[in-house]
Amino acid sequence: MQLSALALAALTPLAALAGPADPVRWQLNMGKGVTSTAHNAYITHMWGLWVCVVIGVIVFGAMFYAMFKFRRSKGAVASQFSHNTKAEIIWTVIPVIILIVLTIPAVKNLIKIYDTRDSQLTVRVTGYQWMWKYEYLDQGVAYTSRLDRKSDELRQSGKSPTEADHAHYLLDVDNPLVLPVGAKVRFMITSDDVIHSWWVPALGFKQDANPGTVNGAWTIIEKPGVYRGQCAELCGKDHGFMPIVVKAVPMAEFQAWLYDQRQAQKAAEAKDAAPAAAAPVASETPADPAAAPAESTETAATAAAAKG
Numbered sequence: 100m101q102l103s104a105l106a107l108a109a110l111t112p113l114a115a116l117a118g119p120a121d122p123v124r125w126q127l128n129m130g131k132g133v134t135s136t137a138h139n140a141y142i143t144h145m146w147g148l149w150v151c152v153v154i155g156v157i158v159f160g161a162m163f164y165a166m167f168k169f170r171r172s173k174g175a176v177a178s179q180f181s182h183n184t185k186a187e188i189i190w191t192v193i194p195v196i197i198l199i200v201l202t203i204p205a206v207k208n209l210i211k212i213y214d215t216r217d218s219q220l221t222v223r224v225t226g227y228q229w230m231w232k233y234e235y236l237d238q239g240v241a242y243t244s245r246l247d248r249k250s251d252e253l254r255q256s257g258k259s260p261t262e263a264d265h266a267h268y269l270l271d272v273d274n275p276l277v278l279p280v281g282a283k284v285r286f287m288i289t290s291d292d293v294i295h296s297w298w299v300p301a302l303g304f305k306q307d308a309n310p311g312t313v314n315g316a317w318t319i320i321e322k323p324g325v326y327r328g329q330c331a332e333l334c335g336k337d338h339g340f341m342p343i344v345v346k347a348v349p350m351a352e353f354q355a356w357l358y359d360q361r362q363a364q365k366a367a368e369a370k371d372a373a374p375a376a377a378a379p380v381a382s383e384t385p386a387d388p389a390a391a392p393a394e395s396t397e398t399a400a401t402a403a404a405a406k407g
Contacts, residue, residue, distance in 0.1 A: 133326065143208060213315060214317070219283050222285070223287040224308065226297070227291050230245035246269070250267075279353035280320050296330055296332035297331075301326035323348055323349060
């Protein structure tokens with residue numbers, strides 16, 4: 100959604116209250132994120148917030164004015180009054196106009212979220228109990244991502260973890276999702292068992308992962324960094340222990356990482372295939388059932404002639 104310079108200036112006073120890419124403790128406002136989707140959601144949210152503030156000031160101002168101006172201690176007496184048709188039309192039309200004005204940018208943003216055309220990279224995200232699998236389609240790279248070992252050990256230790264024990268407790272993984280900065284990335288999100296939900300606040304969208312269904316989404320990350328999220332759909336006893344970590348890197352670094360991943364997977368596949376190649380292979384040619392009896396008969400006849 101495009102806003103005029105005047106509108107953006109009006110939003111500036113509250114911009115300082117906006118949170119960073121990832122939520123932080125005691126954050127008072129919605130974060131701006133690091134994608135156009137997140138920015139659109141933030142701006143739409145701020146417009147809605149200001150509209151609500153203005154309406155609240157008018158409504159509560161009128162209420163408190165009436166309470167103090169016409170209080171009983173000053174001799175005010177309650178009386179019956181008839182309706183005012185003009186006033187009723189005004190307070191019906193104005194809310195309708197406000198709803199329409201707020202709905203238009205919201206619908207535009209929703210349409211943009213599902214426009215996955217012209218993507219430069221496609222990643223299939225599959226939810227499992229309780230981890231994520233990432234597949235870089237047409238790139239030959241795939242791996243799983245689950246809660247890091249340190250967080251897992253801490254959660255099972257029985258102690259109350261502190262920031263000194265783990266700065267990103269329950270929000271760190273063994274293998275983050277690596278994505279390039281400035282490229283349009285298409286997501287194909289699904290599940291292999293129950294309903295999950297892939298959610299990274301900094302990317303500005305949350306998409307359900309339903310078994311048997313593929314939901315689409317896309318993003319263009321604007322700056323390098325590490326952005327964290329979690330499964331946002333109750334999916335079982337370890338629902339709270341399947342975090343998401345996205346590592347955004349420059350395109351050159353991403354290409355180098357992709358190459359290293361391909362080489363590592365090829366080496367692993369070759370290692371798995373080596374023992375099978377070294378093992379003796381039994382002949383697959385079936386024995387002739389008539390050959391054995393003939394050979395036996397010939398051998399017996401030769402032995403009898405030798406005795407004679």
